[in-house]
Amino acid sequence: MHWALTFAERIISQRGEKKEYVCESGVTPSGHCHIGHFREAITTSLVALALKDIGYNSSHIYIWDDYDRFRKVPSNVPENYSDYIGLPIYKVPDPEDCHDSFADHFMEPFEKSLSEAGMEPDFLRASEQYRAGVYRDNIKISLDKRQKLIDLLNSQRGGEKLSSDWYPVSVYCPKCGKDTTKITSFDGDYALSYSCKCGFSETADIRKANYIKLKWRVDWPSRWAHFDVDFEPYGKDHGTTGGSADTGFKIIQEIFEKPPIVGATYEFVSLKGASGKMSSSIGNVVLPRDILSVMEPDVLRYLFVKTKPAKELKLSLDLDFLNVYDEFDRVESTYFNNEEVNKREKYDKLYEFSNIWGYKSKPSQPPFRFLSVLVQITSDAQRIIDILKKEGHVSKDLSEADIERIETRIKLAENWVKLYAPEMVKFELLDTPPELELTSDEKKGLSLISDLLEKEDLTDVELHNRIYEISKSIPLEPKKLFRAIYQVLIGKDSGPKAAAFINALEKEFVIKRFRSY
């Protein structure tokens, strides 16, 4: 059974029958939202999808904690941003001045990527919720049970304990906007007194003050309680014993008196070759849009669909990248053909959960591998499609959806070659014949190939075989003939499979080039 369905069943048995199951993900947009955050979203989304798959209603809510405080100045942001430390991030200006706030600057591109990958969760902002008083009851409960919270958290804390003047809330000063406030007393009813470093102080009525925020460890379970959340995944840094998920489970039960949610710890996502956490300071962040610039969204989904959350996911942008594409195409083919396959049900789910286009029959599958060659020959999409047809990679009559997919892959292959392809697969077709000293045998070989091309239309395999025959007839070592072919075309000793490569090029061009020696 697919892992998302296993979670779905666990949710139903642990949380009981419900009209609608609520799956939550949540992120603090205090920096780039990278492919790790993407895992949080897609894990949630897939479990919500799995619930629907077995006949239940589900929703996916996505909480942006843009009410969190601006803690530190990221490395690529002006120094004077230290002035904003203590403000909620939705109030900090966008350093690049293209969005309404620091938080929005990171939220907007991420929401766009999620949408491209077929996810449309309900986005909610903590800043708006707090200011609308959504958590007012939970703030009251937390303050009433302050001592119990202190005891509970202290029982899990290894190092320094919370002291008895700890409060489960922080106050954003209504005068200076920052949370540089110190709570001095709570009367047990509704009066909360505090003073701010800026000099302001007051006794606030927690029924009216809309600038009080629950602290993270309490905020999270408060959210679960308020939205009646059934499921939420979290990174392994939260999932550790004594971590915020662990204390959250205790708090939701003992403080908010609601049953615990079903949680899931997911492993980190990393780039092949890199290890450890992604961090903007190390400079190894990979954003969803980076991957989506070279990979179709359904293929990206496939990677997450097939990898259980608890397993580390290593993304590869080098040659392995091409294998992922091949694998996806195979899974897709299997899905659409009817032959008996071992574990059919499981593989079908992999495709169903990945496919966001709703294809009813197998779409064209232009091989990404070959496209990475073709895009280096021409930027003319129509010509590439013609070559794909001629070489039998796609059918002669294409639907609009097919053409769209091919054109998409062409674009992505262009990006991949430009951004990530290893040198070995890169080449440049030479406009003019390079200066070369070829042996007379090599010249003869090239000349015989051009004679052949002029007379006949050969398939890749035929041409390939004929090249060997020619080399035998001269005789010339095949290796040397191939080298000559690549040298006159791209100035390298090796290159894409010669026959398919020659067939993809314009015949007259090749003939002229081969005869110019």
Add this chain to the structure above:
RNA sequence: GGGCUCGUAGCUCAGUCUGGUUAGAGCACCGGCCUUUUAAGCCGGGAGUCGGGGGUUCGAAUCCCCUCGAGCCCGCCA
């Protein structure tokens, strides 16, 4: 110190939750493909005491206990 994940063919892994015919795949390797394969050609093949030990069971890669090894997490952080 606490916790998580992993250990299955030379390599990368699936299978472990729901125990059950001779443990699978890809790559690598070997052989064949009118003695030709250069961007992973086609067909076929060999290959693993499932990290180790113990237990439960008619039956264990799978469940339980112990143990060894690797990686990772534990103020904030996916």
